[in-house]
Every structure is written in structure tokens, then in C-alpha cells.
Amino acid sequence: xxxLPLVRALREPASAATLDxxxxxxxxAMARAERLIGTLAFRxxxxxxxxxxxxxxxxxxxxxxxxSRQALWEADRAAEAIKPLGLPLLLLKGTAYAAAGLKAxxxxxxxxxxxxxxxxxxxxxxxxxxxxxxxWVKSDPYDDAYYRQWMHELPPxxxxxxxxxxxxxxxxxxxxxxQRPDAEAIMAEAVPITGQLSMLSAEDRICHxxxxxxxxxxxxxxxxxxxxxxxxxxxxDAEGLEERARRHGLLxxxxxxxxxxxxxxxxxxxxxxWDRLVRARLLARDGWGRETHKLLRFGFYLRSHWxxxxxxMLARHLWTKWRKGHRPA
Numbered sequence: 001x002x003x004l005p006l007v008r009a010l011r012e013p014a015s016a017a018t019l020d021x022x023x024x025x026x027x028x029a030m031a032r033a034e035r036l037i038g039t040l041a042f043r044x045x046x047x048x049x050x051x052x053x054x055x056x057x058x059x060x061x062x063x064x065x066x067x068s069r070q071a072l073w074e075a076d077r078a079a080e081a082i083k084p085l086g087l088p089l090l091l092l093k094g095t096a097y098a099a100a101g102l103k104a105x106x107x108x109x110x111x112x113x114x115x116x117x118x119x120x121x122x123x124x125x126x127x128x129x130x131x132x133x134x135x136w137v138k139s140d141p142y143d144d145a146y147y148r149q150w151m152h153e154l155p156p157x158x159x160x161x162x163x164x165x166x167x168x169x170x171x172x173x174x175x176x177x178x179q180r181p182d183a184e185a186i187m188a189e190a191v192p193i194t195g196q197l198s199m200l201s202a203e204d205r206i207c208h209x210x211x212x213x214x215x216x217x218x219x220x221x222x223x224x225x226x227x228x229x230x231x232x233x234x235x236x237d238a239e240g241l242e243e244r245a246r247r248h249g250l251l252x253x254x255x256x257x258x259x260x261x262x263x264x265x266x267x268x269x270x271x272x273x274w275d276r277l278v279r280a281r282l283l284a285r286d287g288w289g290r291e292t293h294k295l296l297r298f299g300f301y302l303r304s305h306w307x308x309x310x311x312x313m314l315a316r317h318l319w320t321k322w323r324k325g326h327r328p329a
Contacts, residue, residue: 002283002292003223006030006040010227011265013043022287024053029289034223038064038107064107068098071110074164075099078113079196081132085124088198090116090190092169092208096199097228104231109224112156112165116200118187119170126154126168133160151175172208174308179215181207181248202235203244210257211250214278218297218304222282223264229257230265 041060097105
């Protein structure tokens with residue numbers, strides 16, 4: 001078994017009516033593991049459900065709505081913290097979708113608050129957040145130095161009383177990545193949500209999601225990211241998206257993300273051999289929600305580091321993390 005039942009239920013909610021008890025158990029386990037349970041609950045809201053499933057999905061909708069309110073409150077607090085700097089709070093990913101009422105935000109799991117600020121403003125933003133009650137998560141000097149020198153964000157911060165994390169980005173990919181998106185253009189084209197909050201343009205939202213999915217990570221949680229892309233694609237025209245992706249050096253990734261989104265959540269698409277390998281990684285779950293294909297996952301873990309840094313730097317980084325006790329799951 002793989003995660004296709006989850007994909008099918010998101011794509012065609014009526015298909016859930018054919019599930020038996022083991023099928024429902026597997027669907028719920030996969031949705032929870034992929035952090036898509038809230039999205040699934042909203043997708044199935046108008047479908048006839050077995051009595052045992054109704055409270056589970058009702059609770060998931062309530063949890064998603066509460067999580068959205070918490071995320072928006074955290075964004076409000078961060079906006080207030082940096083307000084004296086004269087900067088709008090440029091939201092990324094889930095909080096942006098929720099704040100703007102986008103389809104991608106419906107039921108979406110929202111973890112950290114992700115924001116984008118000009119690189120020159122990073123020290124001032126850092127001081128403002130620390131003064132407002134956020135504090136460092138990572139105490140390791142190596143990790144702190146690695147973030148500051150090579151990454152596209154500050155080391156993560158967590159609020160001392162609200163226990164919510166914030167990631168402060170100055171671009172959308174690590175500085176060592178092969179692609180170098182135009183961060184200034186991304187910020188220049190941002191669109192307002194409220195007086196204090198803004199988000200990326202429709203095209204840049206997809207470029208960012210595709211970069212996060214295919215140019216920066218090991219595809220863990222990729223079905224949720226691909227669902228974002230599927231929903232976001234409805235807000236753009238293909239020509240404008242291609243032009244924007246080309247500007248950021250992300251055209252191959254955006255094209256692949258579109259093919260995968262269409263193949264899994266749309267009407268189907270012709271996939272390349274590489275697409276099919278990525279698809280296999282995305283679907284690597286069993287009926288208990290556990291990840292499968294350990295060798296395949298490890299290969300994508302190595303690939304994620306290979307994409308982020310040159311070979312010599314990668315070797316040093318992996319050796320350092322290994323000596324410190326880090327092991328890939």
C-alpha cells in the first residue's frame with residue numbers, strides 16, 4: 001500500500017464512500033502523518049460519512065480553525081514587534097494562505113510563522129523580536145554559525161510564553177543553493193493583505209512552494225506542499241508563471257511541480273522517469289501512516305543536502321552533524 005488513497009480522497013471526495021473500515025483507518029492514519037487531516041476534513045465535509053468518522057473529521061476541522069486563529073494572532077504579534085522598523089510583515093506559506101483566505105489555507109496545518117524581510121534589515125528584526133519575547137531555539141554554536149553564514153534565514157526563534165516558533169527569511173533558498181531567486185524582486189512584487197500584513201504575488205507563491213518542495217528538501221511532507229501548489233495554480237496564468245519562474249532560476253522545478261500536481265490531484269499528466277521517482281517518494285506511506293522505502297528516503301535526504309551546498313562543504317557538514325550524533329530518520 002502507498003498514500004494513493006489519501007491523494008484520491010483529496011482529488012475526488014466522493015471516492016471515500018467506497019472505503020471499508022480498514023480503508024478508513026488507513027486514510028486517517030495517512031492524513032495525520034502527512035499533516036493533511038484538516039484539509040481532508042474540509043474536503044469531505046459535504047460527503048456522507050460512517051458514524052465513527054464523523055467526530056474524527058469534525059474535531060480535525062475545529063483543530064484546523066483554532067490553529068489558523070493562533071497563526072494569525074502570532075502574525076499580528078510579530079507585525080507589532082517590527083512595526084517601529086517601518087516594515088510590513090511579509091508572510092510566507094500557511095499563515096499567508098490563512099490570512100488571505102486562500103483555498104490552499106482551508107484546513108491547512110500551520111507550524112512555524114515564516115516571514116520574509118530584506119537582508120539588510122535582519123539584525124534590526126532580530127533585535128525587535130528578541131525584545132518582544134522570542135528567544136533562540138538552537139544553542140549549538142556550529143548550528144548558529146551555519147544558519148547565519150550559509151542559510152536563507154536566521155536560526156529559529158520561539159516565543160517564551162506562547163511557545164510558537166518564527167522563521168525569519170531574507171530569501172527563499174539557502175545561499176549555497178544552485179538556484180538564486182531574486183529576493184528583491186520577490187519583495188517588490190508582494191501584495192497587501194491588511195495594513196500590516198502582506199504576502200508574495202500569486203506567481204511567487206508557486207515559485208516559493210515549488211522551490212521548497214523540489215529544490216530545498218527531502219520531500220518529507222511533500223503531499224501537503226503539492227496540494228498547496230495544486231490550489232495556488234488556480235490563481236495564475238501559465239505564461240506569467242513561466243516568466244516569473246525563469247527570472248528566479250526555478251523554471252524546471254515549477255514545471256515539474258505542475259506536472260506532479262496535475263498527475264496526483266488533477267486530471268493526470270505525462271510524467272518523466274524522474275517525476276515518477278519523485279512521485280514514489282511522495283507516496284511512500286503504509287496503511288499505518290508509517291514511511292516506507294527507507295533506501296529511497298535516504299537517497300532523497302542525501303539529495304537535499306547535495307542541492308544545498310557544494311561537495312566539499314557537504315562532506316564537512318555531514319561529518320560534523322554525524323559526530324554530533326545526528327542521524328537521518
